[in-house]
Amino acid sequence: xxxxxxxxxxxxxxxxxxxxxxxxxxxxxxxxxxxxxxxxxxxxxxxxxxxxxxxxxxxxxxxxxxxxxxxxxxxxxxxxxxxxxxxxxxxxxxxxxxxxxxxxxxxxxxxxxxxxxxxxxxxxxxxxxxxxxxxxxxxxxxxxxxxxxxxxxxxxxxxxxxxxxxxxxxxxxxxxxxxxxxxxxxxxxxxxxxxxxxxxxxxxxxxxxxxxxxxxxxxxxxxxxxxxxxxxxxxxxxxxxxxxxxxxxxxxxxxxxxxxxxxxxxxxxxxxxxxxxxxxxxxxxxxxxxxxxxxxxxxxxxxxxxxxxxxxxxxxxxxxxxxxxxxxxxxxxxxxxxxxxxxxxxx
Numbered sequence: 001x002x003x004x005x006x007x008x009x010x011x012x013x014x015x016x017x018x019x020x021x022x023x024x025x026x027x028x029x030x031x032x033x034x035x036x037x038x039x040x041x042x043x044x045x046x047x048x049x050x051x052x053x054x055x056x057x058x059x060x061x062x063x064x065x066x067x068x069x070x071x072x073x074x075x076x077x078x079x080x081x082x083x084x085x086x087x088x089x090x091x092x093x094x095x096x097x098x099x100x101x102x103x104x105x106x107x108x109x110x111x112x113x114x115x116x117x118x119x120x121x122x123x124x125x126x127x128x129x130x131x132x133x134x135x136x137x138x139x140x141x142x143x144x145x146x147x148x149x150x151x152x153x154x155x156x157x158x159x160x161x162x163x164x165x166x167x168x169x170x171x172x173x174x175x176x177x178x179x180x181x182x183x184x185x186x187x188x189x190x191x192x193x194x195x196x197x198x199x200x201x202x203x204x205x206x207x208x209x210x211x212x213x214x215x216x217x218x219x220x221x222x223x224x225x226x227x228x229x230x231x232x233x234x235x236x237x238x239x240x241x242x243x244x245x246x247x248x249x250x251x252x253x254x255x256x257x258x259x260x261x262x263x264x265x266x267x268x269x270x271x272x273x274x275x276x277x278x279x280x281x282x283x284x285x286x287x288x289x290x291x292x293x294x295x296x297x298x299x300x301x302x303x304x305x306x307x308x309x310x311x312x313x314x315x316x317x318x319x320x321x322x323x324x325x326x327x328x329x330x331x332x333x334x335x336x337x338x339x340x341x342x343x344x345x346x347x
Contacts (some may be wrong), residue, residue, distance in 0.1 A: 004022075004036050006278075007021065007330060021037055036334055046260060053290075080112070102276065105138065107189060144162055145160075172217075180195065186243050207266045
């Protein structure tokens with residue numbers, strides 16, 4: 001495997017630590033245009049492919065049956081912060097389908113939002129499955145199962161029709177053999193898919209150009225990615241990269257975080273798909289500067305957009321006295337592919 005250092009952590013003018021990473025930039029035809037590290041590294045996509053997991057909700061008719069709005073579809077794609085806007089929407093959707101929080105099989109964890117967690121502590125409440133960052137996705141799965149008359153207790157298991165539909169959709173969207181997709185279990189209990197990074201990038205390139213699919217799927221994809229860009233606050237939450245990134249894009253691009261430092265982007269203007277992975281799984285420190293530098297090198301972001309996302313690009317390191325004592329710096333140049341190259345996005 002090819003390892004490339006992509007992020008340096010500096011303190012006192014010296015590099016103290018570094019992170020290795022991989023990335024692939026692919027067009028709608030599946031041509032690898034740029035990469036860093038190993039673009040064929042098989043990677044569990046984790047939550048980055050929640051937009052794919054949402055497609056069957058629309059295609060089966062469940063979305064129309066339950067009169068789902070754009071913000072609802074955005075929530076199904078989310079790794080949300082458990083803010084009131086997220087938990088109340090999940091509760092309302094469950095109620096609309098005659099379901100209860102007890103039907104959620106995603107488990108519970110500490111909310112992403114520190115404010116929400118502090119509030120729960122003050123109220124002496126334990127986080128329930130409602131507060132799981134995956135409760136939106138699980139609600140969409142439950143609604144689909146309920147609409148189709150399928151069993152509800154085991155909707156999260158690999159053999160259930162809900163999960164088989166999603167697996168088929170993943171293989172079709174990625175144009176990758178279903179039998180070659182690695183299957184594991186995600187943190188919320190549902191199957192998670194492992195594919196080469198360049199195949200994940202190709203998937204998002206195709207999502208960025210829905211016409212790459214047949215008419216029915218094209219309509220579903222456009223509806224889902226449009227919902228994400230209209231309601232990015234439902235995809236993540238306050239002071240989250242996904243939210244801020246899609247806000248500055250004004251509908252042009254959509255992006256989704258996956259656990260263990262995976263990020264995938266579709267750019268509707270160029271038809272490019274971007275997939276990245278930080279090798280050590282660190283998303284809080286290394287991932288977003290890596291993503292930002294790729295976007296800058298591809299000239300996808302304007303100067304004003306970079307400024308609007310500045311806190312994610314080359315963030316300063318502060319000590320307990322709030323003094324700046326270091327910074328996180330990207331340290332790579334994207335490599336042009338020798339085959340399939342037909343882009344001038346890198347200056």
